[in-house]
Amino acid sequence: MITSDPDVRRGRWCIDGTRIDVLMLRTNSREWLIENYKHVPVTHEMIDEALAFEFKPIQGAELDIVDWDLTCVCGESYWESPTSELVGQSYGPGEYVRVCKACGKRWKVTIGLEAVG
Numbered sequence: 355m356i357t358s359d360p361d362v363r364r365g366r367w368c369i370d371g372t373r374i375d376v377l378m379l380r381t382n383s384r385e386w387l388i389e390n391y392k393h394v395p396v397t398h399e400m401i402d403e404a405l406a407f408e409f410k411p412i413q414g415a416e417l418d419i420v421d422w423d424l425t426c427v428c429g430e431s432y433w434e435s436p437t438s439e440l441v442g443q444s445y446g447p448g449e450y451v452r453v454c455k456a457c458g459k460r461w462k463v464t465i466g467l468e469a470v471g
């Protein structure tokens with residue numbers, strides 16, 4: 355079972371009773387996980403569950419405009435380059451798309467400038 359507990363890894367979705375998060379299970383090879391997490395241990399069933407897991411929002415999306423860090427509603431802030439399908443789309447000036455590596459949600463970031471005085 356996959357759960358989110360605010361006291362464990364800041365609420366990241368993890369295999370229940372462990373600190374192993376879904377993102378890690380999705381972004382590493384089975385062989386690497388099983389070899390490097392023998393002490394847990396990580397099983398094929400855990401990896402299958404992580405791959406099939408549908409993220410539920412645990413927070414609002416956040417954009418840190420100082421560091422340009424985005425945090426997705428799933429609680430992760432690990433991004434990949436937009437897919438070729440998205441790269442081919444045209445966006446307005448100051449707009450770009452980021453894709454959450456955990457849940458796959460796509461976010462369009464719009465950067466604007468407005469005179470206020």
Ligand SMILES: [Zn+2]
Nearest residue numbers: 426428454457
């Ligand atoms: Zn996400």
